[in-house]
Amino acid sequence: MQDDLQYPDADLRRIFRDSRTVAMVGASPKWVRPSHFVFRYLQQKGYRVIPVNPQNVGEKILGETVYGSLADVPVKVDVVDIFRNSEAAGPITDEAIAIGAKVVWMQLTVRNDAAATRAKAAGLEVVMNRCLKIEYGRLFGELGWCGVNTGVISSKRLRMNR
Amino acid sequence: MSEKQSFGFETRAIHAGARPDPVTGSRNVPIHQTTSYVFEDSEQAAALFNLATFGFIYSRITNPTVAALEERVASLEEGRAAVAAASGHAAQFLAFFTLLEPGDEFIASRNLYGGSITQFTHSFPRIGWKGALVDPGNPENFRRALTPKTKAIFVESLANPGGVVVDLEAVAAVAHDSGVPLIVDNTLASPYLCQPLEWGADLVVHSTTKFLSGHGTSMGGVLVESGRFDWAKSGKFPSLTGPEPAYHGLNFYETFGDFGFTMKARAVALRDFGPAMAPMNAFMTITGIETLHLRMDRHVQNALEVARFLEAHPRVAWVSYAGLESSPWHSLAKRYLPRGAGSVFTFGVKGGYEAGRKLVEACELFSHLANVGDTRSLVIHPASTTHRQLTDEQRVAAGAGPDVVRLSVGLETAADLIRDLDQALEAAAR
Numbered sequence: 228m229q230d231d232l233q234y235p236d237a238d239l240r241r242i243f244r245d246s247r248t249v250a251m252v253g254a255s256p257k258w259v260r261p262s263h264f265v266f267r268y269l270q271q272k273g274y275r276v277i278p279v280n281p282q283n284v285g286e287k288i289l290g291e292t293v294y295g296s297l298a299d300v301p302v303k304v305d306v307v308d309i310f311r312n313s314e315a316a317g318p319i320t321d322e323a324i325a326i327g328a329k330v331v332w333m334q335l336t337v338r339n340d341a342a343a344t345r346a347k348a349a350g351l352e353v354v355m356n357r358c359l360k361i362e363y364g365r366l367f368g369e370l371g372w373c374g375v376n377t378g379v380i381s382s383k384r385l386r387m388n389r
Numbered sequence: 390m391s392e393k394q395s396f397g398f399e400t401r402a403i404h405a406g407a408r409p410d411p412v413t414g415s416r417n418v419p420i421h422q423t424t425s426y427v428f429e430d431s432e433q434a435a436a437l438f439n440l441a442t443f444g445f446i447y448s449r450i451t452n453p454t455v456a457a458l459e460e461r462v463a464s465l466e467e468g469r470a471a472v473a474a475a476s477g478h479a480a481q482f483l484a485f486f487t488l489l490e491p492g493d494e495f496i497a498s499r500n501l502y503g504g505s506i507t508q509f510t511h512s513f514p515r516i517g518w519k520g521a522l523v524d525p526g527n528p529e530n531f532r533r534a535l536t537p538k539t540k541a542i543f544v545e546s547l548a549n550p551g552g553v554v555v556d557l558e559a560v561a562a563v564a565h566d567s568g569v570p571l572i573v574d575n576t577l578a579s580p581y582l583c584q585p586l587e588w589g590a591d592l593v594v595h596s597t598t599k600f601l602s603g604h605g606t607s608m609g610g611v612l613v614e615s616g617r618f619d620w621a622k623s624g625k626f627p628s629l630t631g632p633e634p635a636y637h638g639l640n641f642y643e644t645f646g647d648f649g650f651t652m653k654a655r656a657v658a659l660r661d662f663g664p665a666m667a668p669m670n671a672f673m674t675i676t677g678i679e680t681l682h683l684r685m686d687r688h689v690q691n692a693l694e695v696a697r698f699l700e701a702h703p704r705v706a707w708v709s710y711a712g713l714e715s716s717p718w719h720s721l722a723k724r725y726l727p728r729g730a731g732s733v734f735t736f737g738v739k740g741g742y743e744a745g746r747k748l749v750e751a752c753e754l755f756s757h758l759a760n761v762g763d764t765r766s767l768v769i770h771p772a773s774t775t776h777r778q779l780t781d782e783q784r785v786a787a788g789a790g791p792d793v794v795r796l797s798v799g800l801e802t803a804a805d806l807i808r809d810l811d812q813a814l815e816a817a818a819r
């Protein structure tokens with residue numbers, strides 16, 4: 228990813244290792260949407276993913292009930308994953324702070340520096356303009372399968388899981 | 390990439406894309422000589438077919454050995470992603486098919502490998518793609534050839550066979566002013582001598598058959614994406630930024646971001662036309678790349694010695710090697726090819742077409758064949774071979790006139806190469 232944001236691999240690995248539950252704001256029930264790809268991929272990697280989308284409240288996405296807001300999610304959330312535009316990411320970040328999430332993750336093209344500053348001040352970690360699925364695949368060996376330059380070089384056996 | 394690549398070129402030439410196998414610990418990249426891969430279950434199979442997860446289906450689309458090569462070349466070019474193909478020509482096809490619709494146009498340098506000129510001027514028009522060939526000596530020539538239908542500009546960083554060096558930064562600026570990508574064929578330079586993406590190119594293609602593989606054993610090609618081109622900005626590339634009908638309406642740029650172009654080239658062009666690289670060829674090429682930096686330094690050193698010998702030879706009319714001070718491209722070479730101007734160049738033998746033909750036949754150490762970038766030294770008379778399909782005018786424009794002899798200087802002892810050319814020049818004069 229070509230931007231001025233820097234997220235050391237060690238920090239991202241720690242986020243993947245220490246997190247269990249992801250609340251995905253803007254999760255789409257349509258299988259062809261990017262959010263749906265990330266949703267099922269994270270489920271397959273053993274994360275619980277909870278969809279948040281006011282347009283689909285009460286429906287199910289890949290077996291999980293859709294909630295209208297982060298405040299409605301009845302379980303503890305580690306990562307708030309934002310599939311909304313950069314402006315909308317502001318108030319969503321504030322909700323993430325309010326529910327005690329540990330990480331705010333904004334997907335590709337989503338970036339809100341002011342929200343990031345507020346989240347960091349509240350003790351949260353923030354990742355912007357990155358994809359959870361792509362970064363997981365990059366750090367744990369799967370992204371290179373489709374010819375992507377992962378930047379990972381090591382003489383150790385590849386560990387495929389976090 | 391989160392961080393600027395922190396490993397040096399040589400380290401990446403040996404390690405990028407190739408960690409020890411997670412199951413066996415195999416240190417070298419295994420040759421995955423298989424057509425297909427067992428699915429975990431039907432749900433995983435469906436996810437793979439939808440591109441919703443990473444994994445292997447069929448070796449026409451992805452193969453673990455080929456993937457290791459793809460990542461390695463992407464790393465050496467400082468690109469974001471790469472897709473390999475059966476040959477350099479196939480890689481070019483993947484690039485154009487992913488960019489152009491029928492009726493679209495592109496602009497190319499007229500100084501190209503003869504096979505590319507034929508591909509562009511005879512076969513591509515039958516798919517509905519029209520290419521304009523321009524003299525790359527003045528970057529403004531590209532600007533003058535632009536039309537609203539232009540979707541790409543294509544050049545060779547170091548042109549085959551004429552030794553022409555293109556002002557990449559200036560041509561990239563012309564391309565970007567009009568919202569189209571610059572594609573650079575970096576075959577003759579290799580990523581060790583030239584880094585086109587650093588100068589603003591957006592896509593790089595290689596015939597890996599040449600210096601990357603390096604030993605004349607394996608056909609192959611690769612297409613590398615920088616990850617920096619904004620496909621949405623100009624509105625000229627709806628098939629990347631809108632729903633793709635060949636993939637259930639998937640939006641490749643939105644879904645895969647800075648490697649969306651590569652994913653589309655693979656999942657549509659490679660899938661549907663099928664010019665996949667063989668795993669064995671990928672393995673041979675990976676092995677070759679591990680010594681690329683050492684080989685290129687020696688290729689350049691030998692080429693310079695041979696070129697200086699020829700320049701001083703009474704039976705040689707001219708030498709076109711950008712590594713020589715006499716070359717009109719010497720200053721561009723110093724900028725874009727700081728470690729040397731490669732080892733493929735041309736010279737003119739006094740006596741024209743007949744003398745050129747005779748010289749090639751008289752060589753005892755240089756091999757007379759149609760390839761470049763081998764450990765062995767190679768010689769050919771382009772007018773009667775690689776550029777035969779072109780018109781007389783196109784041949785001269787491409788640097789393949791009647792008296793032109795092309796050398797690919799290999800890694801033998803330089804004095805032996807010089808002795809062979811010396812006797813062949815004498816024989817050609819008889």
